[in-house]
Amino acid sequence: MVLFTEMYLSELINIPVVDRLQEPVGRINDIFVLFGDRFPKVVGLLIKHVSDQKESVLLLSEVDLIGKKFVVTKVIKSRLAFTSPREGEIALVRDIMDKQIVDVDGVKVIRVNDIKLAMVDQEVRLIAVDVGFSGFLRRLGLEKITSWFLKLFHFNLPESLIGWDHVEPLKTDISKGLIAIPHQRASELHPADIAQIVSQVHSAERTAIFDSLSEKTAAEALHELEPHIGARIIQLLDTKKALRILEKMPIDEAADVLGDIPEDRREEFLRLMKVKKSAEIQKLLKHPDETAGGLMTTEFIAVPQTYTVEETINYLRETSPLAETIYYLYVVDENERLIGVLSLRSLIVNACDILVSDIMIKEPITVFPEMSNRIVAEVISKYNLLAVPVIDKDKKIMGIITVDDVIDFMLPPLSRRKREMLG
C-alpha cells in the first residue's frame, strides 16, 4: 500500500521521484487513472527521467510514499520496472486538467482548475475536481499568500470542490484512441437539461454526448434545442444513428431540424427514412417556418362523426402512440371536413353507445396554414387551448399545433433572442 493522504494534482506535478536510497529518478509529468470505479483509481505516474529526459510510466505498485515534496519508490533505481501507457488509461493533465466537464447536479459546463486525489478504500483515487477560485490561485502559485492576506480580515478562501461522482467528463479527442467514457449519468438527466448542457459545449463534444445517448433520449433532447443547433448535430452524427433519432422525433420537430440542414443531406435523409414518415415531413417542409403550416404536426387523432364513444376509445388505444396529443380528438365528416372537437374528458364521462357527433363541440376554433406563428400563439392563449387544428380552404384538417410548439412565442421575445452572442 502506498503512503498517501490527500493532495492536489497541481502540487504533485513536477515534484521529484527518488528511489529508496534517495537517488533521483525523475519528475512527475502526469498521472494515469483507470475509469470504472465511482472514484477512479490511480494506476501509474508518468515520469520524466533525469538521465535521458525520456518519459515512461512508473506503476503505483512500485511506489512506497507520495509526499508533499517528493515520491519515494520501494526498490532501488536499477531494479525499478517501467512500462508505457496502456490503452484505456486516462492521463489527468492531458485529458482532464483545464478541460471542460459537466456538473451533473448544477446542470452546467465548468472548467477543471485542479484535481483532488485522496486515499479511499486503500487506494489512491481521484475524488474531486476543483472548479473554484482557490484552485485557480493555487495553479498561479498565489493561494497561500492570498489566504494569508484574507485571514487578516477574517475571511477564508472558499473551496469549491465537486465530487467526481457528480461530474461527467466530455470525451473529445477520438484521434488519441481513448476509450469512450461512459455517459450513463448524462443519460439519466432530463432531456431539457441535456439540451442545456449541449448548448454550452463545443461541436465535437456535442456529437460525443449525442453518440452516447439512447435514441429516445437523444430525440427528446434534440427537440429541446434550437433547430439550427439540432441540425448541426444531426449532420455530424453517423447517418444510421441520425436516422433512428429522427424517426423517434415527432414529425413537426423532425421537419424543423431537417429544414435547417443543406438540401442534399436533407434529401438523403428523407430517402432513407420510412416512406410514410418521409412523405409527411416533406409535406410539412413546404410551409415556411414562421407560419402555422411550418409549426404543425400531422400526428393527430381524427374520427368519423358516425363513431360511438366506445369505437372512439378503441381507436384511440390503437393509434395513440403515434399522436402528439390525445387530449383533443377531432371529428370529421365523410369528406374529411372538420366539424367538431371532442375532449378526452367528455369521451370518458359519457356512456359507450353515444355518438361522438352528439357530444362534440361544434365549430371549433381553427387556424389556417398561412397564419403567422404569433397569431397562432395568440389564438391558443386567448381560448386557453392545449392544441388548435390547422384547416385548409375546404375545411379539411391538415394538422394540429400544440401549446408546447408555441410556448416560445408567448414568452417575452427577449429571452429567446438572447440565446447566442454573435451567431
Add this chain to the structure above:
Amino acid sequence: MKMFKKWRRLWFFLAVLGPGIITACADNDAGGITTYSVAGSSFGYSLLWMLLITTFCLAVVQEICARMGAVTGKGLSDLIRENFGLRWTFFAMTILLIANIFTLIADFAGIAASLEIFGIVKWISVPIMALIIWYTVLKGSYKIVERIFLVFCLVQFAYVFSGLMARPDWGLALKSTFIPSFSFEPHYLLLFIGIIGTTITPWMQFYIQSSIRDKGINIKQYKYERMEVLFGAFFTDFISFFIIVACAATLYKMGIEINSAKDAAIALGPIAGNFAETLFGLGLFGASTLTASIVSLSSAYAICEAFGWENGINKRFNEAPVFYGLFTVLLGIGAAVVLLPNISLIFVMLLSQEINGFLLPFILVFMILLVNNKKIMGQHVNSRGYNILAWFTVVALIILTIILLVVSFSALLG
C-alpha cells in the same frame, strides 16, 4: 417555394458572410481612422508601403484564427487554456485585457471626438453612449446594434471618393506603396507600430474565431469563409489606403497637423465640402460605437471562457456575475478615462493603437504554436509559407518595439 429556397440560401450566405466583414469594419475604428489620418498628414504617402505588408500579415493572421475556429469548434481562449494550462492562460488574458481596455478608451475617445463635431460635449455624450451600449447589448438587441453601426461604417467609403477627387500625386503614392522607406524618428516609429497595432489587433483574433465557432462553420464550409476573411482583410486596408492618400493630398500638402477631430475631417473636404465635418463625425461615431460594443462584450466572453466562469447574455446576473461585472467595468473604465479633464482625445487614440502593437506579438506566438499543433489541427496545420509570414510579423514587431524603446530613451537622455 422556389423563392423561399432562394431566400434561405441568401440568408445562409449572409450568415456565413458575417465575421470577416464585421471585423473588417470594426477594424477601422477610432484608433484606426486617427492613426491613418495622422500617418497621412505627418508623413504624406511615405508610410503606404507598410500598409501593403500589413495587409498580407492581417490576411494570414485572420485566416489562421478562422481556420482554427472551423477545425476545432473552439474559441481561441479555450484552445490556449486547454493546451498551455492556467498560468499561460492567465498571462494571455492579462495581455488581452490590457490591449482591450486601451482599445475601449480609444473608442470612447472616438465617440467623444465625433459628437463634439455636432456640438455635444463629452461630459454628456460619453456617459450616455456607455449606458446605451451597456443596455442594448445586454437587453438582447446586440444584432440590431451591430447592423445599425455597420451602416454608419459605410460612410468610410467617402474616403475613397475624397482621395480620388483630391488629385493626389499618384506616381508618388504608387512608388511609396511598393518601395519601402524608413526613418528612425521616434514619431515615425510610433506611427509605424501604431499602424500594425491598429490593423492587426489582439481582440480581432479572439472575436473572429469565436464568431466562426458560434456560427458552427465546419471545415467543409470553410472554403467560403476563407474567401470572406481574405476579402475582409483586403477591404479594411483598401479603406485605410484611401484614408492615408486623402490625408496626404490635403492635410500634408497644406501642412496642417492633426490636433482634433475637426482637423482630421479636412481630408474629406474634396468630396463633402462644407459637410466634411458632418460626414467624418458620422463615420467616426459609427465605427467607434461598433467596436466599443464588440470589444467590451468579446473580452468578457473570452476571459470567462478561458477560466470556466459562467458566461452569456442569456444568463441572469447572479448566475454569471464575473461576466456581467467584466463587461460593465470595461465599459466604465473606457468611458471614465476619456472623461479625465484636459486629456487629448487624439493622443489617447494614437497611444492605444501603439500599445496594441506592442502586445500583439505575445498573442501571435500563442496562435502560431496552436495552429502548428498536429494534435489540434490534424492535416490543417500551417504551410511553411504561412509560418514564415506569421513569424515575420512577430519578429518584425518585436524588433520595432525594441528600436522604438531605444530611440525614445536616447531621445530622453538627450
